[in-house]
Amino acid sequence: MEPRNFTLKEITKLVEGELEGDAAVIISGVSGIKEAKEGDLTFLANSKYEFLLDSSKASAVLASKQMRKRVLKPVIRVENPSLAFSKVIAFMFPQEKKFAEGIHPAAVLGKDVKLGKGVCIGPHVVVEDNVEIGDKAVICAGVFIGCGARIGPDTLIYPNVTIREKTVIGGRVIIHSGTVIGSDGFGFEVVNGVHHKIPQVGIVVIEDDVEIGACVTIDRARFGKTVIGCGTKIDNLVQIAHNVVIGENSIIVAQAGISGSSVLGKNVILAGQSGIVGHIELGDNVIVGAQAGVTKSVPKNTFVVGSPAKPHNESKKIFAGWAKLPELLKSVAELREKVEQLTQERVKGGKAKDNKK
């Protein structure tokens, strides 16, 4: 937590930015605009927080080349301030956590386990028979890896993860604690009111560069495979059912759930607590809003919201309509009365005319 100090000159060079201000200023930490104290570098990614810069105690700020606001403190201008900030963090806080190479004596390994170079296996890990683990993979304490599973190189599995038999995990994957990969799919046949288990003999395939949060559950396929595509990132407490296929570079936010056999395209975003029914398809670049409930397939490039989910512009009108409902009910009651009056007067008018005759 205690980074060494850097000058603004050094930091400007690191992020390939343009400095406005004193290159000799010393930066000793990083922080958000509000929380920053003297010596901290902060960043501005969203212009709505510009007004906070004046009162911020930060000693310098990373900002967009487009920012127009005049700032009294030194500014390093870059294309993408948030990305540049991450670079600074990675630089100032080099991976302190060292995973000791080798197999901890309190780990238990089965037969015919193939370990790459520089693998780290922590205490109380269980690696069953015929498992393959790639170079420089890190398997932390208490992880279970079942028979015949394969773990790619540079993959990092945090403590207390469970990887069931035959699961295939790519390279540079990160899996957070408490997560379970390859549990049985939820499938039963009802015969006379009793649920009979359907064997789940498929596997789970996690492709390269995937990150999976804590306490996520990804079920193995009934047969064939459940697939998480290359570069996809999954947040905490997400449920992914058997035979689901997720394309590349998708984002699945916390507590979302995807039911069996649904297929998601590339660059799909599921916001938090959203749910997808089984056996449907979401095209590339689909965005599903928070708490949305998707009940049928969604064509590519569509943003759906609400439960049941509809295209964003439709749901927006519906939500606006809800707010007007109480007033609408009153309006209609009034209208009914007026129309009733008009109708009665017409009848009376008619009768009056009749009387005149």
Place this chain on the structure above:
Amino acid sequence: MEPRNFTLKEITKLVEGELEGDAAVIISGVSGIKEAKEGDLTFLANSKYEFLLDSSKASAVLASKQMRKRVLKPVIRVENPSLAFSKVIAFMFPQEKKFAEGIHPAAVLGKDVKLGKGVCIGPHVVVEDNVEIGDKAVICAGVFIGCGARIGPDTLIYPNVTIREKTVIGGRVIIHSGTVIGSDGFGFEVVNGVHHKIPQVGIVVIEDDVEIGACVTIDRARFGKTVIGCGTKIDNLVQIAHNVVIGENSIIVAQAGISGSSVLGKNVILAGQSGIVGHIELGDNVIVGAQAGVTKSVPKNTFVVGSPAKPHNESKKIFAGWAKLPELLKSVAELREKVEQLTQERVKGGKAKDNKK
């Protein structure tokens, strides 16, 4: 994953079906209709997928006796194709996973533990004092079983499950990884704004033939017991609060939550992400739709949907109404204008009459 080959004759006999086609055809695998390749057996459970049969590369198909479609490939006709398919899978992929009988030397057992015959206890398991484990039960790596808990015969507990003290688990139960049974119920008394813990001294009882998914939480009762009835199946990431009672053969789909002291009947189905408030009753055969929020008791044989949940036919009309809301708002605005005009003309008409007098 590599099953040996079988003839259609052998498979037809296994599923007690009727074969239309060449009994000598060799089946080397199983697969879904779309994914099937030559040598695979597939199945058709839902007539909406019939059209896929023509292009499927499967070498044979399991289909219903009622299917009318003419198929060029061999067909095995059975009452329930999905169930028959499961039989074939179980036959072609016999339980490969062998759990080695005996107690792994890296397990830790307390005092007065009673183990049945043929029990398997994996590495890094902890079994505390006075625990009883039935014949042929399998306790996988890293499982914790607290003092005085009882596990029935033929029960299978996957790695990294936590079973707290005094929990009672029946026979032939399956519990998936990461699940926690018997954690304290969530109960506090507020005194002067501070939450005081209410002791949770009850237990959890899991009856025979229950299956519980991964990362499920089932809390122990405040006093008395939380009960999961015989044959009930629970999916991943489900929350079951203290003192809940679930009847036999119910289905609780992923990410559903049941609040404290609610009682569910037999054959109840809770779809994914649904929620049940505390202290209510759901009768036998109740079905709760996905993401529904049930706020009061539901009589038996009722299908409820929506949040707050209502009977399915009511909610269906409400959902249809939402879609018409934007249009409805316009209609009412137009009507107001027209009625206003009619009213004014009537007034003018009246005045005109008055003028005529």
Place this chain on the structure above:
Amino acid sequence: MEPRNFTLKEITKLVEGELEGDAAVIISGVSGIKEAKEGDLTFLANSKYEFLLDSSKASAVLASKQMRKRVLKPVIRVENPSLAFSKVIAFMFPQEKKFAEGIHPAAVLGKDVKLGKGVCIGPHVVVEDNVEIGDKAVICAGVFIGCGARIGPDTLIYPNVTIREKTVIGGRVIIHSGTVIGSDGFGFEVVNGVHHKIPQVGIVVIEDDVEIGACVTIDRARFGKTVIGCGTKIDNLVQIAHNVVIGENSIIVAQAGISGSSVLGKNVILAGQSGIVGHIELGDNVIVGAQAGVTKSVPKNTFVVGSPAKPHNESKKIFAGWAKLPELLKSVAELREKVEQLTQERVKGGKAKDNKK
């Protein structure tokens, strides 16, 4: 589970109540009103259950000083019957679970670990380098505590919990099984469609007297800290994202989720399955209803409901409006017809007049 017997006199003294009835009556257990059997003490916290008292088999009841109902069995009157009942439970079922002081030989401890007096560390625990554990803290089987973490005195961590590096946990904290504290926040920068991980170098701080349920996930801050305030209680399967700050004595019910950087005040209540978007503030004493979706900041002392969430009285009217929507659609269709008729008659009337001229 087998408490010794007590007289009503002893129990009355314990709860500082007023006894109406025979002080010599023997109490051998505790139970809910419905489930009670002879010899049990029960309690009445909610007057809606008063009618159950007559048929209850309990031998005595704890009731409010305000209860007017005449009860035939002995009654102990107190200010808060539920709290008094908890006292009785704690008295009749003294913490039976004894955690053996000392370090289990199957635990693995790193370098420079500082242990307080009377600490209990269970089997298969991993405590990494530079961890500090306070007096009388209990670390159960299979728990992982990462480098530099600090655990306060009298804190109880149940089996199979994961505490990542540098996490700071206060005194008298309880953490249930399967929970993960300090996993990386979910943060990525998109560059040319690829998600680059943003380093998450902050920590999690859990203050004194917090209780955290099973399978909860609390992410470490991007930088700075994620904070759970003193006395806050968190139920099972809750998601708390990076940089969230929760004030004192708040209640977060099962399966709720709080997105990144949101700030909750004191005494906030989030009901089950509710969701809070990122970067907003909820003031002190805010209550969020079950399944609500909060999309913007909420001022203090406000009760919000629905998704998107609105103040309770507004949402209540909206929910009532939904139920009337199908009828409303019919009403408006009828009105349109009537107004159309009136309009046409007016036109005809006008023409008739014209004809008369």
